[in-house]
Amino acid sequence: MSVALLNGQPAGADDLRALALVNYGHFTSLQVRDHAAQGLELHRQRLLAGTRELFGTGLDFDSVRAQMRAAVADTPDCTLRVTVFSRSFDYRRPSEDYAPDVLVSLSPASPPRTLPLTVKSFDFLRPLPQIKHVGTFPLFHYRRQAIASGFDDALFADGTGLVSEGSIWNIGFWSQGGVVWPEAPALRGTAERLIQAGLERQGVGQQVRPVSLAELAGFEGAFACNAGGIQPIAKIDETPFPAAYEGMARLRAAIAAPLWEAL
Template identity: 50%
Template sequence: MTVTCNGRPAQVGDLLPALVNYGHFTSLQVRGYAVQGLDLHLARLSQATRELFGSTLDAAQVQVWMAQALQQAGQGDASLRVTVYSRHFDFRDPLAPVPVDVLVAVSAPVTLVAPKRVRSVIWQRELPQIKHVGTFGLFAQRRAALAEGFDDALFVNAAGEISEGTTWNLALHDGQQLIWPQAPALRGTAEALLQAHWPGPQVVRPVALAELGGMHAALACNASGIWALEAIDAHPLAGSAELAVQGRAVLAGVPWQALS
């Protein structure tokens, strides 16, 4: 893995302020120096910067740094994590205006396709609309699910409504249409691209966990891929493999946006 800060190789002094654990990020896959939904990733970073720091992010400059990081690493195919934080942020005075900094980490490309069995858990991320760096709870819930023999965890809010997975969104199918859960969650780029290009009927609405009996398929998605949810708790979803194949076919038709 290589890491740059504001377009230059990151030094220890650049990384230490990240230990404050206040910032946000986006993760994306690059193929041939291009990205699907690049505009969505940059919009996510810009919106979260306004919300967490009250400042404006130069998205065009961030895109340049992303391309430079890939070139410096010599990787046209890669996984990128772009993190926005501030070396000058002081948790004792969080309203003080500060310039933001951008870390770009380049690592090997990833494609997720293996089906999973997940268990539901009543849990809600803090500020779910922001992809913030406070990921402790997500990974703790995934670890707990693995310890119980599942592959991952699916979050359900206090009202019993399905929201999202630990690091992914999901859609269910009732045999008539694709259904996207509406409960507060981090709205992903893959989710947005699938919604924009899905050829069949679909709806966004609250989905109660108790409705699983009427569902026959579910897919999970994030920037790293689309995979089938074979079962949620003890409820099998026999049509999930076929639904995931359809989802991957839809995403394969989405244009890639060049970084440079």
């Protein structure tokens, strides 16, 4: 699968030079099934906010959506990524406003992730966590270190031990019939927001508060969530969690509830 459209046209190497060399931009990723996706409004909000903050300009989402439809015309099931950057961006004059370019690319659909994760914590906070930016180097670096240490992935915490997020996922904890979401700065994912809305419709209690690594043993369960779905967490550092617990069925129902909207 090698579909990549830049502003609606097939992307060439020269077109992508700025993205590769300057590495200044932002993106969103979503799962597409039968030419439809969940949470399109959340992705729209993310793309518009990121473009305004990074480039000082707006973004025509109707045009972006048309490009998304064109990209998946022959690929009804896939992982779709929309990257916003600017070929005219000049790092020597970063304060200027730049017209955005839109790259729509496809990769194979992600199957549901159901195997429990083991994760290792690291002292790190994502820079500019309000933006899903292309500066992913530290995320993958710490993930690589976690795997080298015998874990599946990396979990981040601030310098005082407050949990923030995983490498490419958000984290939540099940406690006393409800969910606790860490309050530390993190990229607020679209899956996290869809789950929160689904749990609210079920009447499941939720709270956002500081969560310390030192208190993890007091939770009944932990889970990771992103566009690929919900995955139970079996261990954080040396603290174990059950792979199956009371809340997992409610969490899966919450993420399954949002309608799939045609691109």
